[in-house]
Amino acid sequence: MLDANPKNVFSDPPPEQGARSRATGAERARAQGLDAGGRRTLVDLRSGERGVVAAILGGGSLRRRLAALGLVKGVGVEVDRSAPLGDPRAYRLMGYLLSLRNSDAARIVVEAAPPDGSERHS
Amino acid sequence: MNAIQKDRTVTVALVGNPNSGKTTLSNQITGSRDSVGNYPRVTVARKQRSLRHAGWTITLVDLPGAYSLTSRTPDEKVTRDTLQDQRPDIVINVIDAGNLTRSLFLTTQIIEMGLPRIHVLNMMDEAERRGMAFDLDVLSKLLGGPVVPMVARRGRGGDALLDAIVDVAGREITAMPGRIAYDSHLDAAIGQVESHIAELHPDMLERTRSRWLAIKLLEGDDEILRREDDHQGLMIQVAEARAGLERTHGESVETMLADARYGFAHGVVLEATRRPGRLDSRIALSSRLDGLLLNRVLGLPLFLFFLWLMFEATFTLGAYPMDWIDAGAGWVGERVAAAMPEGLVRGLVVDGVIAGMGGTIIFLPNIVILFFFMAVLSETGYLARSAFLLDRVMHAFGLHGKAFIPLVMGFGCNVPAILATRTIESERTRLLSILVNPFITCSARLPVFILFAGAFFAEWAGTVVFLMYVFSIVVAMGAAVLLGRTVVRGGAEPFVMELPPYRLPTLGSILFHMWEKAWGFIKKVTGVILVGSILIWFLQAFPRDLPRVDAFDDRLAALDAAPPGPDRDAEMARLANERARLRMAESYLGRVAGAAQPALAPLGLGWMDTVAILTGFVAKEVVVASYAVMFAQGAETTEEDTTLRDALAGSMTPPVALGFMTFILLYTPCLSTVAVIRRETESWRWTAFSVLFSLTVAYAMALAVVNIARVVL
Ligand SMILES: Nc1nc2c(ncn2[C@@H]2O[C@H](COP(=O)(O)OP(=O)(O)O)[C@@H](O)[C@H]2O)c(=O)[nH]1
Numbered sequence: 083m084l085d086a087n088p089k090n091v092f093s094d095p096p097p098e099q100g101a102r103s104r105a106t107g108a109e110r111a112r113a114q115g116l117d118a119g120g121r122r123t124l125v126d127l128r129s130g131e132r133g134v135v136a137a138i139l140g141g142g143s144l145r146r147r148l149a150a151l152g153l154v155k156g157v158g159v160e161v162d163r164s165a166p167l168g169d170p171r172a173y174r175l176m177g178y179l180l181s182l183r184n185s186d187a188a189r190i191v192v193e194a195a196p197p198d199g200s201e202r203h204s
Numbered sequence: 205m206n207a208i209q210k211d212r213t214v215t216v217a218l219v220g221n222p223n224s225g226k227t228t229l230s231n232q233i234t235g236s237r238d239s240v241g242n243y244p245r246v247t248v249a250r251k252q253r254s255l256r257h258a259g260w261t262i263t264l265v266d267l268p269g270a271y272s273l274t275s276r277t278p279d280e281k282v283t284r285d286t287l288q289d290q291r292p293d294i295v296i297n298v299i300d301a302g303n304l305t306r307s308l309f310l311t312t313q314i315i316e317m318g319l320p321r322i323h324v325l326n327m328m329d330e331a332e333r334r335g336m337a338f339d340l341d342v343l344s345k346l347l348g349g350p351v352v353p354m355v356a357r358r359g360r361g362g363d364a365l366l367d368a369i370v371d372v373a374g375r376e377i378t379a380m381p382g383r384i385a386y387d388s389h390l391d392a393a394i395g396q397v398e399s400h401i402a403e404l405h406p407d408m409l410e411r412t413r414s415r416w417l418a419i420k421l422l423e424g425d426d427e428i429l430r431r432e433d434d435h436q437g438l439m440i441q442v443a444e445a446r447a448g449l450e451r452t453h454g455e456s457v458e459t460m461l462a463d464a465r466y467g468f469a470h471g472v473v474l475e476a477t478r479r480p481g482r483l484d485s486r487i488a489l490s491s492r493l494d495g496l497l498l499n500r501v502l503g504l505p506l507f508l509f510f511l512w513l514m515f516e517a518t519f520t521l522g523a524y525p526m527d528w529i530d531a532g533a534g535w536v537g538e539r540v541a542a543a544m545p546e547g548l549v550r551g552l553v554v555d556g557v558i559a560g561m562g563g564t565i566i567f568l569p570n571i572v573i574l575f576f577f578m579a580v581l582s583e584t585g586y587l588a589r590s591a592f593l594l595d596r597v598m599h600a601f602g603l604h605g606k607a608f609i610p611l612v613m614g615f616g617c618n619v620p621a622i623l624a625t626r627t628i629e630s631e632r633t634r635l636l637s638i639l640v641n642p643f644i645t646c647s648a649r650l651p652v653f654i655l656f657a658g659a660f661f662a663e664w665a666g667t668v669v670f671l672m673y674v675f676s677i678v679v680a681m682g683a684a685v686l687l688g689r690t691v692v693r694g695g696a697e698p699f700v701m702e703l704p705p706y707r708l709p710t711l712g713s714i715l716f717h718m719w720e721k722a723w724g725f726i727k728k729v730t731g732v733i734l735v736g737s738i739l740i741w742f743l744q745a746f747p748r749d750l751p752r753v754d755a756f757d758d759r760l761a762a763l764d765a766a767p768p769g770p771d772r773d774a775e776m777a778r779l780a781n782e783r784a785r786l787r788m789a790e791s792y793l794g795r796v797a798g799a800a801q802p803a804l805a806p807l808g809l810g811w812m813d814t815v816a817i818l819t820g821f822v823a824k825e826v827v828v829a830s831y832a833v834m835f836a837q838g839a840e841t842t843e844e845d846t847t848l849r850d851a852l853a854g855s856m857t858p859p860v861a862l863g864f865m866t867f868i869l870l871y872t873p874c875l876s877t878v879a880v881i882r883r884e885t886e887s888w889r890w891t892a893f894s895v896l897f898s899l900t901v902a903y904a905m906a907l908a909v910v911n912i913a914r915v916v917l
Pocket residue numbers: 220221222223224225226227228229240241242243244245246247269326327328329330354355356357358583584707709710
């Protein structure tokens with residue numbers, strides 16, 4: 083069951099190798115070809131800033147996991163705070179707190195939140 | 205499994221998001237309690253309990269918390285497979301009322317599974333305090349199945365839930381189909397895959413099941429795909445449908461499904477909410493607490509402070525009851541010894557059973573206090589924060605913030621700790637966490653450290669024990685890096701974890717948590733340790749017929765007849781000592797240890813220490829018990845009033861003692877741990893690897909420690 087690599091046509095592209103690299107989450111995501119193409123992602127939000135999820139880049143399994151926790155298109159997300167070492171960060175969405183590593187947050191493209199906070203599922 | 209009406213028994217499964225209150229609920233209605241945690245997914249293994257209500261026997265199956273029924277984590281796999289393959293009669297869907305939208309994501313999948321269901325709207329107290337109100341009838345209509353509002357923590361709504369179970373069971377419903385509306389193209393694709401499945405599995409009578417399977421296949425659920433792997437045609441159809449949908453919609457199927465599910469959830473919330481919540485004061489308070497506890501500057505120092513406090517309290521507070529137990533065991537031993545005639549049976553009872561158990565039970569206070577703190581940490585929600593605080597550090601060692609909790613739990617006992625690794629999604633990180641966990645010094649090893657540190661480093665005892673803890677962490681982390689780069693390769697995994705709001709722990713659940721651990725320990729003492737103590741006593745008391753030992757008796761008898769005097773007494777004591785040692789060396793245990801001892805000679809260890817190490821394979825508690833038994837015999841014959849500690853102090857040098865502690869710290873965990881490693885890795889290979897690896901590391905580290913200490917001390 084704990085065999086390293088289940089062979090499956092549908093499995094994700096191999097996740098990042100070498101977690102030891104000093105690269106920031108965003109750089110790493112870019113290196114995997116998951117460039118947000120200049121668009122802002124969750125990591126770019128400052129503490130207290132709010133955004134609306136526009137897209138989630140990358141693998142199906144991360145996408146499924148994030149969806150199960152409420153991270154889908156149209157959801158308003160606010161940066162709550164960072165861990166003392168800067169990574170991971172905690173985000174508030176749907177009224178609860180979710181923590182994400184910056185390398186994963188860099189796959190979540192956001193748009194500016196409407197000023198009246200009228201986005202879906204807030 | 206639907207034998208419902210005939211014998212009036214019904215199996216219900218509790219499903220819900222982590223932290224929605226499933227454990228509390230199940231404890232409330234069954235009346236017993238075991239570990240309740242405010243840390244996501246603490247209920248690990250599947251548990252079953254039965255209770256009676258209104259003439260029915262209700263079997264309650266606790267399932268691990270899940271956010272979704274896609275096989276992403278081992279926990280979610282267990283939950284999904286149980287629902288899918290064992291088909292409980294009724295699913296109880298536990299929802300945190302204050303977190304409705306997110307909870308309904310899981311609910312949509314329960315609906316699609318089509319099992320008879322009851323929805324529990326838990327934590328109504330918190331929702332009410334926020335001014336929220338729901339239309340339960342609307343909710344029930346939209347979700348299918350009755351809705352029961354509850355406050356599990358106070359037992360409110362428990363009877364209503366039991367009534368609802370009996371009611372649903374009595375109606376003999378075997379399925380409650382339900383549909384989530386999807387985009388028309390997606391729906392068409394589901395329909396096609398569904399009919400294909402129905403052809404392949406004609407035995408699957410219920411349509412909801414093939415529809416469910418179709419949805420999971422299109423969602424790309426690895427497990428389900430693997431199961432259907434031999435149906436090539438189906439696989440191709442699914443892959444083509446996925447690609448087609450992605451092309452026409454510019455979006456992955458996962459996204460389309462998730463969007464539809466949240467759309468449904470959102471609609472339900474809109475329709476069923478009579479009054480939305482005000483800004484949550486609980487969240488505001490929680491946030492202010494986080495401002496302190498997760499503070500950039502103070503967060504980590506505070507965490508270390510709590511950790512330090514926990515250990516300080518465990519050991520200094522624990523010292524008082526330890527003295528009482530020590531005195532009590534001694535008193536009992538003396539009484540029993542006085543009441544029984546001298547002989548083998550007395551030896552067995554006093555030196556085997558009482559000495560062995562007394563020497564182990566003495567650590568009960570430490571364990572109770574330690575688990576008090578663990579319970580408070582997990583109940584308050586701080587345990588999850590600790591994973592958040594430390595993920596960056598753990599990540600550097602190739603581990604995961606979530607691996608921190610199992611590691612910390614390892615300080616209590618490696619067995620539940622290894623079970624707790626089930627919260628880790630990636631199998632690689634999970635395997636790593638399992639393999640390094642035995643290096644984390646469990647509470648059973650603490651007795652050895654306390655004994656040895658006290659005997660050899662009296663003034664520095666606390667520091668030495670603390671250093672063993674630090675060393676334990678260092679070795680575990682080093683091993684994680686080493687293994688992560690060599691035998692357990694693979695990629696990292698995402699860190700996606702909920703931080704539950706802070707909650708005041710209930711005294712009741714903390715007490716029960718402690719009681720459970722204390723009871724577990726006592727059971728272990730009376731079971732494994734009792735057997736171990738008796739076995740060791742037997743091995744060292746037999747064979748009885750030893751001519752070389754008997755020869756001493758004649759010499760002692762001759763001396764006894766001689767006129768008394770200091771010289772004679774000293775000579776008698778010396779002879780008695782020698783006799784005792786010879787007696788032990790020629791016993792079965794002595795012979796086995798004698799054969800194994802050369803291997804440990806480089807560590808400066810003698811045959812007695814070899815005995816202790818050998819017996820420690822059974823359980824680390826037995827190590828101290830072994831010494832107690834071995835020295836009890838020696839003490840008796842030398843007629844000296846020596847405690848175990850003093851006896852030990854004379855038997856080796858401080859550097860060797862440090863090396864011995866190191867070996868005890870690191871070598872193969874107890875049999876129970878080996879068993880649980882086997883169970884969790886599902887692999888004898890990894891189990892054997894774990895045993896050999898820890899033996900090797902223990903030997904190498906102990907050798908290094910002895911030699912360095914010889915130079916330094
Ligand atoms: N306020 C409130 N807290 C609850 C209620 N039910 C459970 N809790 C608390 O919620 C936390 C998580 O509960 P637990 O049973 O461990 O959740 P599980 O992870 O689903 O098993 C614990 O701190 C409980 O004391 C409730 O009805 N109201």
